[in-house]
Amino acid sequence: AVYKMIKASSPETLVTPKPISVAQDANCANSGNDPWLWRDACDVYGFDFYPMNRGGYHAAALGVDFARTQLEKKLCCTESSIVEVVGQCVAPPKPLEFNCVYWPAFLRGLGGCYWYEWFAGWSPQSKLFFLANQDGSLTENGKEVARIAKGVQTLAPVLNFAKPDDVQTALYFPWEQIDQQPDNTSINAVHAAYKMLCQLQIPVDIISYHNIRRGDLSKYKALVLPGSRHLSKDIASAVGSFVKNGGILVADMDSGLYDETHKEARSLEQVFGIKHLSDNDSFGSYSLGSETE
Numbered sequence: 001a002v003y004k005m006i007k008a009s010s011p012e013t014l015v016t017p018k019p020i021s022v023a024q025d026a027n028c029a030n031s032g033n034d035p036w037l038w039r040d041a042c043d044v045y046g047f048d049f050y051p052m053n054r055g056g057y058h059a060a061a062l063g064v065d066f067a068r069t070q071l072e073k074k075l076c077c078t079e080s081s082i083v084e085v086v087g088q089c090v091a092p093p094k095p096l097e098f099n100c101v102y103w104p105a106f107l108r109g110l111g112g113c114y115w116y117e118w119f120a121g122w123s124p125q126s127k128l129f130f131l132a133n134q135d136g137s138l139t140e141n142g143k144e145v146a147r148i149a150k151g152v153q154t155l156a157p158v159l160n161f162a163k164p165d166d167v168q169t170a171l172y173f174p175w176e177q178i179d180q181q182p183d184n185t186s187i188n189a190v191h192a193a194y195k196m197l198c199q200l201q202i203p204v205d206i207i208s209y210h211n212i213r214r215g216d217l218s219k220y221k222a223l224v225l226p227g228s229r230h231l232s233k234d235i236a237s238a239v240g241s242f243v244k245n246g247g248i249l250v251a252d253m254d255s256g257l258y259d260e261t262h263k264e265a266r267s268l269e270q271v272f273g274i275k276h277l278s279d280n281d282s283f284g285s286y287s288l289g290s291e292t293e
Contacts, residue, residue, distance in 0.1 A: 003041040014043040021049040021063040022173075029178045029187060035070040036210045044111065045071050057097070060105035060113075062194050066173060066206035068109055068163070069216075095144035102148055104198075109163040112152075164203035168221040171197065173208045176230040176260040189227030197224070212238050217247075225251035232260040236267035243271050 003015055017038055022029040038045055045067055049059050102113060131142035138146060152159060171193055177186045190206075197204045204224075207216060212235055217223065223242060225231075228251065231239070236256045243249050249271065256268035266276055 016042050016044040016046045018046045018048055021047045021059070023059070023062050023066060023187065023190060024049055029175075029182075034175070034208075035067050036208065039071050039073075042071075042073070045073055056191075056195070057100040058104065058191075058195055058198055060101050060110070061108050061198070062191065062206070064105045064108045064110050065164070065194075065204065069205050069207050069211060095140055098141065098144050098148060106152060106155075106159050107162050110159075164205075167203045167205050169197065169202050169204045169224065170207045170211075170217065170220040170222070171204050171224045171226065172228060173206055174226065174228045174230070175208055176232055176235075177227050179260070180230045180258070180262050186227030193224050193226040209235050217242050218245075220247070222248040222250065225249065225255045228255045229257045230260055230262065231256040231258075231265070231267060233265065233267060236265070239268065240271045 006013060006015055019033050020028040022033050022035065035045065035047075047063055047067065049063055102110070105113075130139060131145055132138055171190070173190060174186045194204065194206070205220070209232060211217070217238055223239065225239070236259075239249065239256075251268070251272075253272060253274060257264065257266060259265040259267065269275060
């Protein structure tokens with residue numbers, strides 16, 4: 001409603017939100033921060049992230065790969081802090097790290113980015129990652145950001161059409177698991193799976209239950225389910241049909257253990273070809289035909 005009011009009075013004004021990336025941590029990954037909800041409420045989707053606090057160099061690319069499938073719009077990425085927090089110590093970024101974070105994202109379709117122009121007088125911590133000095137001159141990090149900006153402008157005709165090519169693998173973003181167990185376990189699993197696929201040079205789309213309910217799963221040959229102990233019944237059914245039709249599923253045996261309301265479901269047991277026998281604290285016992293684990 002707010003978006004329509006703004007566009008009615010100022011149609012040329014571009015509207016963009018700026019939530020922290022849902023892939024940042026469990027505090028940010030809540031259903032109210034779901035990028036899909038912005039599909040018809042913004043012109044450009046912007047997201048904030050803190051790459052060195054959790055996701056590492058692939059944090060921006062991960063955010064782009066997810067937002068691309070959820071919004072199908074041009075993206076704008078903004079970052080507040082590229083510092084790495086280790087205990088109580090804060091390590092300053094090196095100029096090369098800006099390249100490691102942003103170029104992979106531009107090659108995946110990032111439409112633009114901007115940085116806060118931190119400078120030394122704001123706070124002791126800001127001294128570690130400011131881009132400009134108080135006199136307006138650029139720091140070494142600021143100069144590197146300027147070089148990235150120049151490179152992006154030069155390559156803009158190519159980058160405007162940049163996106164992963166021939167994507168046949170989907171990585172599931174486990175909203176149901178996050179809603180039922182709001183800690184960083186599933187977020188860490190998403191990051192680990194994404195990093196593994198990137199290192200194997202496997203192009204990947206990050207999808208959600210929205211995409212599966214729309215029928216998008218049929219576009220892929222493989223599906224990865226990280227940290228998905230909770231799965232909606234209809235999603236589990238769609239995953240079963242995907243495998244039955246020849247799709248490859250990569251998941252652990254606890255995937256689909258519960259439904260989205262935390263009722264025991266074991267919805268993928270037939271897909272895996274296993275039968276649950278018993279639980280012993282944190283461990284489950286399953287029958288795999290002639291063998292038991």
